[in-house]
Amino acid sequence: MTTATEAEVLRDALGALKDREQVAKRLLESSARHSFDPDKELDWDAPFEEGKWFWPPELVSLYDTPLWKRMSEEQRILLSQHEAAALASLGIWFELILMQLLVRHIYDKAATSAHVRYALTEIEDECRHSKMFARLISRSGTPHYPVSRVHNNLGRVFKTISTTPGSFTATLLGEEILDWMQRLTFPDERIQPLIRGVTRIHVVEEARHVRYAREELRHQMLTAPRWSQEFTRITSGEFARVFSVAFINPEVYTNVGLDKKEAVAQVRASGHRREVMQTGARKLTDFLDDIGVLRGLGRRMWRSSGLLG
Secondary structure, three states, rough: OOOHHHHHEEEEEOOOOOHHHHHHHHHHHHHHOOOHHHHHHHHOOOOOOOOOOOHHHHHOOOOHHOOOOOOOOHHHHHHHHHHHHHHHHHHHHHHHHHHHHHHHOOOOOOOOEEEEEEHHHHHHHHHHHHHHHHHHHHHHHOOOOOOOHHHHHHHHHHHHHOHHHHHHHHHHHHHHHHHHHHHHHHOOEEEEHHHHHHHHHHHHHHHHHHHHHHHHHHHHHHOOOOOHHHHHHHHHHHHHHHOOOOOOOOHHHHOOOOOOOHHHHHHOOOOOHHHHHHHHHHHHHHHHHHHHOOOHHHHHHHHHHHHOO
């Protein structure tokens, strides 16, 4: 456990690190005040409203492409419905990985510490989120969109070999881009009320997860062995490339009556889509740059992912 005196000595480009136990205690207090049971908080039986979107149109992958301009409004809304389900599916996959990484992180730490108690609290949150996303997919009447077999197996390898700083870097990658999108979604009155409710709960609870991961990653990038720091740079770059490809499952295009090959090509060529993804990642990439993650080969891999401009 890092003491207050040690935390004052440890400094990075962002300043002095905060005491781990104090951070965890504040997050535990926040969890006690602002945690939700989606089964009780949300009206799962309410019908979807005619003409409302399931995801902001500007965040739908094909937005402003030639194909988008040929689509009817009904087909655009249907695509938003399937993309929301694909993102929920991606979220479940990612949170299953995250829960395993958190268990590994606390395995040999003092079980009575606030740091460990908060990690267990976060695992509770992620269990509820995964169930909430699964229920949303079922309620939407769309297929579940699992990641590809290759990406699923890469996730299996990553969660097995990842270092602690690598785990927290991947945690932030999976949380912060979706968090940015969801912060645009839950106040948007064009969006279905159920989607807004799901994203509101996720944003409130994920804010604590981001804080915990950021503080721990700062600590790790100052105290981990040099080989671990460099390994983190490379694995995070690879995970960024996987995440950017897995972000939307191409089967959504087939399921709304579009040519999958044409749709994927137009998304890849879309300047708007590239700007959306880089804007969503910018707060994270600025942070990772400041604490020394985006260097060398790892930085080049982040650029090749399209998430770093």
